[in-house]
Amino acid sequence: MTVRHGLLAILGEGACHGYQLKQEFEVRTGGSWPLNVAQVYSTLDRLVRDGLVIEDSARSDGARRYRITEVGRAEVARWLYSPGVEASAVGRDELPTKIAIALTLPGTDVAATVQAHRRAAIAQLQELNALKRDEHRSEVSDLGWELTLDAAVFAVKSRVQWLDHAEAKIARAQRESGALPYGLRDDLPGRGRPRAAERTPGDAEARR
Amino acid sequence: MSTPLLVLDEISKVYGSGDTAVRAVDAISLTVERGELVALMGTSGSGKSTVLALSGGLTSPTSGEVQIDGANLAALSARRLARLRRRTIGFIFQEYNLVPSLTAVENVALPLELDGWSVGRARVAAREALTLVELAGLEARYPADLSGGQRQRVAIARAVVGPRELILADEPTGALDSENGERVLALLRRRVDAGAGGLLVTHDPAFAAWADRVVFLRDGRAIDESQSQRPLTTQGAAEASSL
Ligand SMILES: Nc1ncnc2c1ncn2[C@@H]1O[C@H](COP(=O)(O)OP(=O)(O)OP(=O)(O)O)[C@@H](O)[C@H]1O
Ligand SMILES: [Mg+2]
Numbered sequence: 001m002t003v004r005h006g007l008l009a010i011l012g013e014g015a016c017h018g019y020q021l022k023q024e025f026e027v028r029t030g031g032s033w034p035l036n037v038a039q040v041y042s043t044l045d046r047l048v049r050d051g052l053v054i055e056d057s058a059r060s061d062g063a064r065r066y067r068i069t070e071v072g073r074a075e076v077a078r079w080l081y082s083p084g085v086e087a088s089a090v091g092r093d094e095l096p097t098k099i100a101i102a103l104t105l106p107g108t109d110v111a112a113t114v115q116a117h118r119r120a121a122i123a124q125l126q127e128l129n130a131l132k133r134d135e136h137r138s139e140v141s142d143l144g145w146e147l148t149l150d151a152a153v154f155a156v157k158s159r160v161q162w163l164d165h166a167e168a169k170i171a172r173a174q175r176e177s178g179a180l181p182y183g184l185r186d187d188l189p190g191r192g193r194p195r196a197a198e199r200t201p202g203d204a205e206a207r208r
Numbered sequence: 209m210s211t212p213l214l215v216l217d218e219i220s221k222v223y224g225s226g227d228t229a230v231r232a233v234d235a236i237s238l239t240v241e242r243g244e245l246v247a248l249m250g251t252s253g254s255g256k257s258t259v260l261a262l263s264g265g266l267t268s269p270t271s272g273e274v275q276i277d278g279a280n281l282a283a284l285s286a287r288r289l290a291r292l293r294r295r296t297i298g299f300i301f302q303e304y305n306l307v308p309s310l311t312a313v314e315n316v317a318l319p320l321e322l323d324g325w326s327v328g329r330a331r332v333a334a335r336e337a338l339t340l341v342e343l344a345g346l347e348a349r350y351p352a353d354l355s356g357g358q359r360q361r362v363a364i365a366r367a368v369v370g371p372r373e374l375i376l377a378d379e380p381t382g383a384l385d386s387e388n389g390e391r392v393l394a395l396l397r398r399r400v401d402a403g404a405g406g407l408l409v410t411h412d413p414a415f416a417a418w419a420d421r422v423v424f425l426r427d428g429r430a431i432d433e434s435q436s437q438r439p440l441t442t443q444g445a446a447e448a449s450s451l
Contacts, residue, residue, distance in 0.1 A: 115424065115432055123291030153414050160413035167249065191366075 003035065004043050005079040008052055008068065012076050015056055015067040030145020085144070092163060095159065099166055110170055118163045122154050128153050211278040213374055213405035214240040214263055219272030219429075221258050222391060232258040234428035237271070238376070238407075245406040247416035250425030256409040257302055259425070260376045264287050264297050265409055276374060288305035294323050298367030300377040302409075304359050304364075306351040312338060316366045323370070337365035340395055342388075358381040364392055368399055375399060375406040381415055393418040 003025070007167050010016065011196040012026045022040045026033070044066055047053035053074035068076075095117060102108045221233040240246050248256045260319050261267045262274055265281045274281045277290060284292065284440040293299075303332050306315050316334035321327060338347055343363035364430045367375055375396060381389035393415050400406045408419060424431045 112432075118424075119422070119432065122413055122417055124424055125414055126419075129417050153417075157412070157414040164251070 003033075004047065007040065007043055007070055008047060009076045009079070011053060011066055011068040015065040015200070017063040017065045022068070025166055028144055030142065030148055032145060032148040048141045052199065085179055093159070096162075096166075103170065111167060114163050114170075120165070121160045125156050125160075126154060128156070210242070212239045212240075212275075212413050213242050213244075214407065215273075215275040215342070216259070216263060217273045217275070219259075219262055221255075221262060222270045225345040226341070232428055233262065236425075236428075236430055238423060238430070239274065240405040240407055242403050242405050243400060244338070244421070245400045245408060245419045246282065247419035247422045248407065248409045248425060249413075249422060251409070254425040256425055257426075259376055259390075260299075260378050260407060260409060265293060265450075266299075267397070276393060283433060286361060289432050291323075294319050295371070296373045297373045298372035300380045302366045302378040302382070304351075305362040306359060306362055309353050311348050311350055312343060312354065312362045312365075315351070316369050317364055319366065320370050327372075331402050333369050334365070336430065337369040338362070341365045341392065354419075357385070357388065360384060361388075361392070364395070368395065374378040374403050375404055375408075378409045379411065386414070387425055389415060394448070 006025055006029070007021055010021060010028070016024065018040050021044075022035050022037055025035055025040075044053060048055055048066070051069060052075055053066050053068055058084060094175045099110065099113065102110050128149050130171055132146055216236055216238040218235050218356070219233060220231065220235050223232055224231045225392050236255075239245065240257075242280050248259060250256055258267070262269050265274065265284075266275075268282060270298065278290075281289060282293075283425055303365065307318065307426060310318065311333045316337050317325075317327070317330035317345060318402050320330035320333060325333075335344075335347060336362075338344060341364050343358060343361055343365065346354065346358065349358075351362070354362065360380065364377075364380055367377065367380075377396065380396070381392055384392060396408065406419075423433075
């Protein structure tokens with residue numbers, strides 16, 4: 001949706017042909033989201049089908065240009081000022097699950113697990129910094145690129161902060177209530193693996 | 209190889225004695241070269257400020273040795289140590305330590321004036337440093353009339369003014385929002401890239417990532433030390449992204 005609306009918004013500045021549009025999109029997003037031309041044309045086809053864009057008659061050089069419609073302009077305004085898919089929660093973070101399981105495994109040094117992930121995350125942050133400080137880039141919007149990198153920085157930073165938080169909570173729990181519950185439990189409902197035919201779509205969902 | 213700027217050799221610091229003794233720092237070894245920025249991270253009370261105080265000769269270790277530019281601090285006369293602190297070391301304290309009766313520009317110029325610079329020259333350098341931290345126009349304010357983040361930036365200006373070689377920064381971005389914090393880190397980074405050495409205490413992982421290496425403390429000890437000896441690498445990042 002971001003590509004579709006991004007392309008539409010750029011067309012709001014003036015008619016473009018497909019390849020030009022691809023380049024405008026890439027420059028404005030600091031090269032962080034490369035597009036292929038086929039993808040641009042298929043998106044344009046759908047924008048035309050939906051009445052958001054019309055195709056200009058071919059120019060003498062054969063390149064067709066696309067022009068935004070009034071409905072298209074209204075759609076751009078809606079996209080810009082109302083939160084959409086990009087505002088919804090990101091994909092599942094698997095790290096909490098890993099730490100939760102580590103906590104239940106006897107003999108695991110969970111603090112070392114936490115530290116290993118913290119160090120790796122900081123290395124990742126350092127890579128992002130190095131990219132930010134890279135001055136040999138050209139043809140791209142520096143501010144757009146920097147903000148895209150910053151978003152990644154904030155995501156990794158919040159993971160480290162969660163690790164700090166988790167470490168402190170685990171240490172407190174161990175101080176206050178001694179050892180944490182370890183080992184297999186015998187109070188869970190005993191049910192073997194259902195035969196394939198009995199498995200419901202709901203089960204598959206839960207396992208994901 | 210040239211002499212490292214800062215060497216901490218198995219330093220320990222015990223506060224108090226007997227039952228109430230606190231081992232704030234426990235056998236830490238660390239080297240900071242010129243052109244290198246090292247970050248110190250760890251939970252509250254893990255000994256970070258104590259490591260900085262030991263590094264700057266503000267307190268002496270219970271055991272172990274601190275060397276700056278090859279000189280063992282314990283062997284220096286009080287006079288030479290004081291001169292080293294004024295001239296070579298720029299200290300950003302966790303609680304800023306500004307002189308309340310001096311204006312912002314006077315606070316920043318103070319270490320230079322104590323070091324024998326003329327008042328005029330020191331003020332010019334101090335104004336430049338204040339401009340670097342975006343406080344131009346506030347030079348004549350007293351600390352009490354500045355916001356927390358502005359006070360912090362005065363302290364940063366004071367630490368980087370003049371020919372400082374070793375910058376010891378204790379949570380220098382604590383009162384700053386992330387954009388201002390990033391500018392401060394960029395400033396420290398430029399000083400380090402120009403040949404200074406830096407030891408930076410921070411809770412913020414994004415700021416720690418401006419350092420060449422990150423040392424983690426827990427209960428006064430460095431943890432996963434083998435990892436902190438090598439610069440952060442692409443390999444680490446690859447591991448992180450495959451979590
Ligand atoms: N002057 C002192 N007398 C006694 N104990 C002290 C003294 N200074 C620090 N400590 C103790 O030494 C330990 C380390 O303190 P330090 O100030 O180095 O921690 P820190 O890592 O800087 O913490 P924070 O992140 O909260 O600033 C703490 O347990 C603290 O209580
Ligand atoms: Mg401290």
